Amino acid sequence: MTTHSRSVPPTSESSGKASEKLDIIKCPVKNHTDLIVEYLCKDHDSTGCVKCFLEKHRHCKEVCAIADIVEGSRRNSDEESLSKIKHLIRWADGLIKHEETHRESGVRSKIVFDRTVEDIKEQIIKAANSLK
Numbered sequence: 001m002t003t004h005s006r007s008v009p010p011t012s013e014s015s016g017k018a019s020e021k022l023d024i025i026k027c028p029v030k031n032h033t034d035l036i037v038e039y040l041c042k043d044h045d046s047t048g049c050v051k052c053f054l055e056k057h058r059h060c061k062e063v064c065a066i067a068d069i070v071e072g073s074r075r076n077s078d079e080e081s082l083s084k085i086k087h088l089i090r091w092a093d094g095l096i097k098h099e100e101t102h103r104e105s106g107v108r109s110k111i112v113f114d115r116t117v118e119d120i121k122e123q124i125i126k127a128a129n130s131l132k
Contacts, residue, residue, distance in 0.1 A: 027052060040064050 027035045027049035035049035042062035057063055 038066055040066055040069065 025036045026033050027037055029048065029052060032049045032051050035051060037047045038049055039053045039057070040047050040063070041053065041057045041060050042064065043060040044057065046057075047066070048057070053063060
């Protein structure tokens with residue numbers, strides 16, 4: 001069997017993009033052009049309409065409705081996106097906690113630094129006074 005995944009070029013009767021899209025999903029098999037491509041046979045890596053699959057693929061093990069594949073893909077994509085968003089929220093929460101912790105320790109460090117500078121300054125002044 002030939003692969004039915006090729007698209008049928010729009011007919012001269014087609015008008016507008018909607019008609020062209022419908023022509024693209026029509027079954028390319030001669031006697032089936034009034035039907036649309038709905039199934040994928042993974043055993044033969046081909047697509048086709050209901051008649052194609054009843055006639056030539058009814059004994060195949062991996063036949064899937066394209067609509068199911070698309071829906072599953074959307075669902076997986078939504079779940080992946082939600083998982084990534086949750087991960088980013090946890091990461092952002094961690095950053096906020098880290099920032100709060102280090103801001104507090106930064107304030108304490110500045111106080112200690114300022115005191116140390118004052119102490120050193122006093123010691124330099126005392127040393128300078130003792131040299132006079």
